[in-house]
Amino acid sequence: MTQILLQQRGMSRRSFLRTTGRGASVAAAGLWLAGCGATGDGAAGEGRVSVKLGWIPNVEYSGIFVGVADGFYAKQGLEVEVVPGGPNSPVTPLVTTNRVNAGIEAIPENVATAVAGGAKLKIVGAGLQKSPECWISLADNPVRTPKDIEGRKLGITLAGKNTALVFMKKNGVDPDKVTLVPIQFDPAPLAAREVDAIWGFASNQPVALGLRGIQTHVMPMADYGFNRMQSVFFVSQATLDDPTARENARKFLAGSRQGWDAALASHQRAAEVTIQKYGKDLGLKLDEQVKTLSAMAPYVSGADAASKGLLWMPDTLIEETIASLGSIGITADRSLFTNELLEG
Amino acid sequence: MNGPPPLGRLRRAVAPGLTVLALLLIWQAASSFGDLGAVVPSPLDVLRQMGSDAHYYPQNAAATMSSAGQGYLWGNGIAIVLALGTLPFPRVQALLERLAVGAIALPLIAIAPLLAIAFPGDTPSVILAAQAVVFTTLVATVLGLNSVDKTSVEVIRACGGSEWTVIRKVRLPAAIPSCVAGLQVAAPSAILGAIIGEYMGGTRGLGVAMVQAQGAFDVPRAWGLAIVTSLLAAVAFLVLPAATRLAFPWTRSTDTVLGARAERRRPRGGGGLAGLRRAVLAVVSTVVGVVLGWWLLVLVVPGGDAVARGPVQVLSYFADGDTQLVTSDGETQDALSYLLSSLGRTLVDAGVGFAAGLVLAVLTAVLAHEFAVVERILMPISIALRSVPIVAAMPLLALVFGRGVVAVTVLIAVMTFFPVLVNLLLAMKAVPRSATDLFSAVGAGRRQRITKLLMPYSLQALLASVKVALPLSVGAAMVAEWLATGHGLGASMTVAATLSDYNFVWGGVAAVLLASLAAYHIANALEDSALRRLE
Numbered sequence: 001m002t003q004i005l006l007q008q009r010g011m012s013r014r015s016f017l018r019t020t021g022r023g024a025s026v027a028a029a030g031l032w033l034a035g036c037g038a039t040g041d042g043a044a045g046e047g048r049v050s051v052k053l054g055w056i057p058n059v060e061y062s063g064i065f066v067g068v069a070d071g072f073y074a075k076q077g078l079e080v081e082v083v084p085g086g087p088n089s090p091v092t093p094l095v096t097t098n099r100v101n102a103g104i105e106a107i108p109e110n111v112a113t114a115v116a117g118g119a120k121l122k123i124v125g126a127g128l129q130k131s132p133e134c135w136i137s138l139a140d141n142p143v144r145t146p147k148d149i150e151g152r153k154l155g156i157t158l159a160g161k162n163t164a165l166v167f168m169k170k171n172g173v174d175p176d177k178v179t180l181v182p183i184q185f186d187p188a189p190l191a192a193r194e195v196d197a198i199w200g201f202a203s204n205q206p207v208a209l210g211l212r213g214i215q216t217h218v219m220p221m222a223d224y225g226f227n228r229m230q231s232v233f234f235v236s237q238a239t240l241d242d243p244t245a246r247e248n249a250r251k252f253l254a255g256s257r258q259g260w261d262a263a264l265a266s267h268q269r270a271a272e273v274t275i276q277k278y279g280k281d282l283g284l285k286l287d288e289q290v291k292t293l294s295a296m297a298p299y300v301s302g303a304d305a306a307s308k309g310l311l312w313m314p315d316t317l318i319e320e321t322i323a324s325l326g327s328i329g330i331t332a333d334r335s336l337f338t339n340e341l342l343e344g
Numbered sequence: 345m346n347g348p349p350p351l352g353r354l355r356r357a358v359a360p361g362l363t364v365l366a367l368l369l370i371w372q373a374a375s376s377f378g379d380l381g382a383v384v385p386s387p388l389d390v391l392r393q394m395g396s397d398a399h400y401y402p403q404n405a406a407a408t409m410s411s412a413g414q415g416y417l418w419g420n421g422i423a424i425v426l427a428l429g430t431l432p433f434p435r436v437q438a439l440l441e442r443l444a445v446g447a448i449a450l451p452l453i454a455i456a457p458l459l460a461i462a463f464p465g466d467t468p469s470v471i472l473a474a475q476a477v478v479f480t481t482l483v484a485t486v487l488g489l490n491s492v493d494k495t496s497v498e499v500i501r502a503c504g505g506s507e508w509t510v511i512r513k514v515r516l517p518a519a520i521p522s523c524v525a526g527l528q529v530a531a532p533s534a535i536l537g538a539i540i541g542e543y544m545g546g547t548r549g550l551g552v553a554m555v556q557a558q559g560a561f562d563v564p565r566a567w568g569l570a571i572v573t574s575l576l577a578a579v580a581f582l583v584l585p586a587a588t589r590l591a592f593p594w595t596r597s598t599d600t601v602l603g604a605r606a607e608r609r610r611p612r613g614g615g616g617l618a619g620l621r622r623a624v625l626a627v628v629s630t631v632v633g634v635v636l637g638w639w640l641l642v643l644v645v646p647g648g649d650a651v652a653r654g655p656v657q658v659l660s661y662f663a664d665g666d667t668q669l670v671t672s673d674g675e676t677q678d679a680l681s682y683l684l685s686s687l688g689r690t691l692v693d694a695g696v697g698f699a700a701g702l703v704l705a706v707l708t709a710v711l712a713h714e715f716a717v718v719e720r721i722l723m724p725i726s727i728a729l730r731s732v733p734i735v736a737a738m739p740l741l742a743l744v745f746g747r748g749v750v751a752v753t754v755l756i757a758v759m760t761f762f763p764v765l766v767n768l769l770l771a772m773k774a775v776p777r778s779a780t781d782l783f784s785a786v787g788a789g790r791r792q793r794i795t796k797l798l799m800p801y802s803l804q805a806l807l808a809s810v811k812v813a814l815p816l817s818v819g820a821a822m823v824a825e826w827l828a829t830g831h832g833l834g835a836s837m838t839v840a841a842t843l844s845d846y847n848f849v850w851g852g853v854a855a856v857l858l859a860s861l862a863a864y865h866i867a868n869a870l871e872d873s874a875l876r877r878l879e
Contacts, residue, residue, distance in 0.1 A: 056556055086555055089545025090457045092844070097461065113844040158826065158835055159842035181747050182830040186558035188739035191382040208561035214382070281407075281548050282556040283400040283565070 046077035047248040052100040053085040057278035059289040060203075060231070060296065061104070062270035063127075063310075067259025069273045076251040082278065087185060095121060095236055101245065102252060108232045109163075112325050112332040120237035124341045125253055125311035127231030129302020133163075135219040136190060136205050137197040142217035146171035146224055152196035155183035160199050163226070166328045170225050190216075203296035211288055228321040229313060230299075240340070250341045253311060257342075260300060260310045267293045312342055359717045360724060383740050385564040393564035394571070400553070401572055407549035409576065411466045412538035415473020420530055422474070423481035424523065431489060431511060441482060441811075442630065442861060446637070448479040449815045449860035451822050454837055454849050456544035458652075469541030469549065476537030477530035480763050480812055484526025487767075487808045488519030522805075524588045525770045529763045531580035532731045539573065539733050554736050570732045577731030578724060630861050634854060653850040661847035679848060682836065687855050689832035694821035694863075696749065697756025698813060705761045705813075706806070709768035710794055719769070730762045738827045752824045759820035764809040771805030772798050807871040814863040818856060 053061055064082065067073055073080045083100055085091060092114040095103040105111055108123060115121050135154070137143040143152065150173055156164045161180070168175050183189050183198060187205040190198045191214055198205065206216045221227065233253065239245040263270035271289035279289075300310065308314065318337050325332045368387055375386040385393075423444070430437040459468035496514045505513070542551025550573055557566040635655050642652040653661075662680045712719035734741070734755060745751040775797060783793045799806075825834030833852050840848040 056552060056559070058556070084547045084552075086545040086547075086552060087543065088457055088841075090461055093457075093461045099461070099464075110842070110844065117844055117846075158830065158838045161830075161839055162843070180830060181742075182827060182835060184558070184735065184738065184827070185555075186739065187561050188383045188558070188563070189742060191561065192739065192743050193379045193382070194739070194743050204559070205561070208559070212561060212563075279556075281400065281403055282553060283397060284556065285560070285562075288560055 047244070047251060048079045048081065049073075049102060049248050049252040050081040050083055050100040051102045051104065051252070052083040052091050052094050054089075054091050054104050054106040054231070055085050056282060057082065057084045057274070058282070058284055059271050059274045059293045061278075062263045062274045062289075062293060063260030063300075064256055065259070065273050065278050066263045066270050067255045069277065070259065070262055072258040072262075073251065073255040076255060078248060078251040078255060080252060080255070084278075092119065092121070092234075095234060098236065098238070101239060102233060102235050102249060105232055105234065107159075107230055108228060108321055108332075108336075109325060109328070109330055111232060111234050112330045112336060115336055116331055121234050121336075122237060122240060123229075123232045123234045123313070123337045124249070124339075125233035125256075126229035126302075126313045126317065127233060127311065128229060128296075128299040129314075129317060130299050131220070131222045131227050131230050132202040132204075132296070132299045133160075133221040133226075133230070134200065134202045135197045135221075136187070136200045136202075136209075137217045137219070138190065138193070139215035139217050141193075141196060143197045143219055144217065145219070146173050149173055149197060150177040153179040153181060153194075155181055155189045155195040155198040157184065157199065158182050162328050164199060167221065167224070167226055170327065203292060203299065207291050207295050208288070211291065226324050226327070228324040229317055233311065235341075240338075246341070253341045257310045263293070264297055264300060264310075267297070309342070313337055313339055356716075356720065359720050363721045363724070380743060383563060383743060385567055389564045390567045390571070393562075394568040397565060397568055404548065404550045404553045405572060405576065407466070408469075408535065408538050408542065408551065408573075411469035411541065411549065412473045412534040414470045415475075415537060416477060416530060416534035418470065419474030419477035419534065420481045420527055423478045423526075424485055427482055427485035427489060431515070432507065437486060439633075441486065442633070442864065443637075444479040444482045445815045445860055445864045446634070446857050447475050449819050449857055450475070451819065451834065451837060451853060451856055454841060454853050456541065457841060459541070460545045466541075466546065466549075468544075469538045469546055469551075472541040473534040473537035476533040479815075480533065481523070481526040481530050483808055483812050484529070484767065485519060485523045487805065488522030488526075489515045491522065491804060492518045520588075521770060521774065522767075524585060525766055528581055528584050529766050531584055532577035532727055532762075535573065535577050535580060536731055536733060540735070543733060543735060551733070554733070558736065566736065570736060574728040574731050578727045581727050626865055630865070631858065634857050634861070638850075638854060653846050655854075658847050658851045658854070662851055679851070683833075683848070683851055683855060686831075686833040686836045686852070687859065690818065690821050690825060690834060690856070691859060693749075693752045693824060693829075693832055694756065694817040697753045697821055697824070698760065698817035700753045701757035701760040701817065702764060702810065702813060704757055705764035705768065705809070708761075709765055709772060709802075710798065712765075712769055713772040713798065714790065714794070722765075726762050726765060729758050734759070734823055735827060742828060747828045747830075751828045752821065755824040755828060756817050756820040759823070760813040760816045763816070764806075764813050767805045767809045767812075768802050771802035775801045803874065804871075807867070807874060811864060811867040811871065814867050815860040818860045818863065822856070 051064065055061075057065070061082070064080065068080055068082075083094075091103040091105050092110050094100045096114060096119045104127060111121055111123055135143050135149065143149055146168070149168070154164070164180065165175055167173075168178065181189075181195060183195070185200075185204075187198060187200065187209055189195045190205070191209060191212075197219075200206075202218050202220060206218055209216050233256070235249050239249050267290050270293055271286055274289060275284045275286060302317075303314075318334060321337075322332050322334070371384070371387050374380050375384045375389075377384075426440050427437070430440060456468065456472065459471055463471070492514045497510055500510050500513060538549070539551040539554070542549040543555060544551075546552050550569055554566060554569050556562075557569060638655050642654045662683065708718070708722060712722060741754065742751065745754050779797055779801075780793070783797055788796070821832070822834030822837070825832035826838050829835065833856060837849050837852040840846075840852070
């Protein structure tokens with residue numbers, strides 16, 4: 001094992017050199033583009049940040065969309081380019097290789113494993129202060145406690161398999177008494193009663209099912225020893241080390257905070273902005289987006305939000321995240337996280 | 345065949361019309377049938393949703409068709425150029441076919457994220473569309489170029505014609521029907537490839553719209569999108585032969601293609617020691633080829649460091665490493681044994697599915713040839729099956745077929761059935777009218793005609809189809825494992841990819857490639873020995 005780690009470190013130094021080289025050329029190209037883009041306005045075109053989303057552009061990212069629409073980035077002289085994601089769409093490698101300046105991963109595991117593999121990345125903000133991950137069951141066939149899942153058929157995404165196994169072990173559930181089947185992100189297997197419960201997000205599938213008149217019961221992971229921050233904002237160490245790039249990233253986070261504040265203040269408007277500009281081709285539906293945002297809002301604001309503001313990662317949350325990652329075999333320490341861009 | 349009178353045309357439309365009606369009735373019944381209703385919306389709901397979605401189909405369909413079209417041109421262009429360009433060099437052609445096998449057997453789940461990292465925008469979709477067509481077209485074209493009438497070649501040679509004359513006068517005209525069949529099969533495949541590219545991280549198109557609809561549990565909308573996709577695929581499938589008939593009217597007289605009586609130029613002969621030497625040579629060259637290609641790929645993939653792992657690195661990982669995948673005991677898995685057990689499972693799945701798909705395709709082809717009505721009913725269904733991404737249809741399929749061996753078999757059969765069926769039907773239709781007439785003149789029954797005429801004539805197409813279907817089944821098995829069972833390489837590579845355990849992913853890809861190539865070699869050897877016996 002150590003041998004492999006060493007090897008990966010050797011690898012990463014090489015890739016780091018190469019990455020920084022490429023980074024310089026990207027930065028040069030960025031300057032050139034900025035020169036072309038400055039149309040006397042002055043403010044726009046000073047800085048540019050591209051951000052890769054972990055999912056399709058819907059209300060889950062409305063804070064950023066509102067930030068653009070209300071000029072929270074433009075006021076600071078920052079232009080933000082949104083690169084949409086999707087199922088199996090990689091985010092971390094794009095940040096590692098400097099294709100984009102910032103990334104948002106739904107789960108911190110992806111960033112942590114990349115860092116364990118030698119990538120130089122830092123998590124700089126927590127979009128969700130509490131994990132919305134949960135077991136979702138039908139209201140008339142509810143899974144209320146971890147023990148309830150014994151003898152049941154459960155649908156998980158393959159990406160969540162490790163987590164599911166560890167969750168069972170922690171809560172004294174015998175994995176041999178549980179049937180795990182792979183599902184994708186859609187809740188159809190649950191609605192059709194092919195499975196008894198699915199692994200999902202409290203802000204997604206229950207809302208989608210509820211809108212179609214299917215009532216669900218939700219058992220949050222966070223209540224059973226598996227809480228962590230989610231929807232994490234992250235950048236490369238190279239970005240933090242370079243004064244200009246760092247300043248752009250700082251402005252991006254500042255604008256995103258303001259955008260999220262505005263989005264939380266009016267779910268309706270945030271949903272409208274999302275639908276009109278970013279989700280146009282997707283045919284997003286307004287009521288659905290408003291309800292999703294409302295379900296998501298408590299996870300965005302968290303407990304500490306009042307004092308330190310959105311995206312801030314309190315020490316307790318960082319500790320909890322490290323412990324949860326550790327329990328699924330992913331080593332991470334405090335150096336993975338930094339609030340420095342949020343401090344000013 | 346020649347221009348049926350209006351009444352006849354009307355009568356021909358009865359069967360497909362009735363099929364559509366029957367399907368609609370089954371659909372309506374299913375939508376009101378207990379839990380099935382949760383994933384099967386009523387036809388009326390879908391129609392209503394399609395009405396209100398009409399505004400967003402054009403831009404999404406345009407994005408998908410643009411990727412599919414580009415991929416179609418690239419993939420087929422490459423395949424045809426390769427087939428023609430290497431015509432005088434059969435050994436090079438055989439090598440290229442092997443490379444193409446590699447292209448088709450590459451597991452999507454492993455390469456889609458790689459493509460998304462390496463290329464911006466719609467390029468991954470274009471590449472996946474091209475990848476979906478290059479192999480089938482190459483095999484079909486090579487088959488056509490080689491399925492020539494031996495006597496025609498001899499006549500030209502006897503008259504002092506050069507190899508070039510043989511190519512121009514015999515091989516090229518003979519290749520057109522088979523090549524067109526390949527291009528026809530490729531049309532829905534390209535659309536499916538593009539949609540999968542979008543589904544796995546695109547920014548726009550029908551695949552992305554499908555992700556949204558499924559995520560929001562908007563079942564009527566997802567079905568509407570599936571219908572639009574199927575219609576596009578059907579149009580693409582039907583437009584091509586019509587266009588070809590206009591462009592090359594002579595290809596209708598299929599009597600020029602004499603099926604199995606091909607003049608083959610593969611080196612052969614000598615059993616025993618020579619055969620063994622050839623086998624060893626094939627194994628060694630394949631392994632060396634894969635490793636060399638792998639090494640080169642890692643060097644050229646842009647941004648590859650993030651995910652690419654070279655052969656040396658992966659070997660040392662498997663020599664003494666653990667995966668990042670945990671077992672139900674919470675322990676990490678030993679990499680090598682996990683890889684091998686996963687691969688074994690995948691091969692069993694692929695084998696079962698392949699056999700079922702092949703038997704089904706042969707039976708269907710015979711039925712469709714004997715009863716035109718069967719073809720008219722089945723073609724639209726199999727086009728629809730071929731054009732809707734399995735990943736979108738999975739919740740319904742799991743409900744109907746479960747997630748066990750039946751589901752795996754059905755999924756693989758769906759994915760391999762179509763190209764085999766099209767190739768076989770084409771070959772059966774190419775049986776010379778004179779031979780059929782002879783059989784009826786001597787009063788031979790249908791069974792005799794099928795076993796003594798139809799099967800021998802379509803044997804070469806069948807064997808070529810096996811070459812296509814075997815590697816396809818391996819890929820299909822992994823899709824089934826990823827989506828349905830959660831066992832085998834398809835699932836373990838998916839988990840490894842999400843955990844950034846790229847050493848395992850690359851090792852898995854290499855294992856799959858070698859297995860597919862082995863399958864291909866076996867199919868090739870089968871083809872050789874069968875054809876030798878025929879001559």
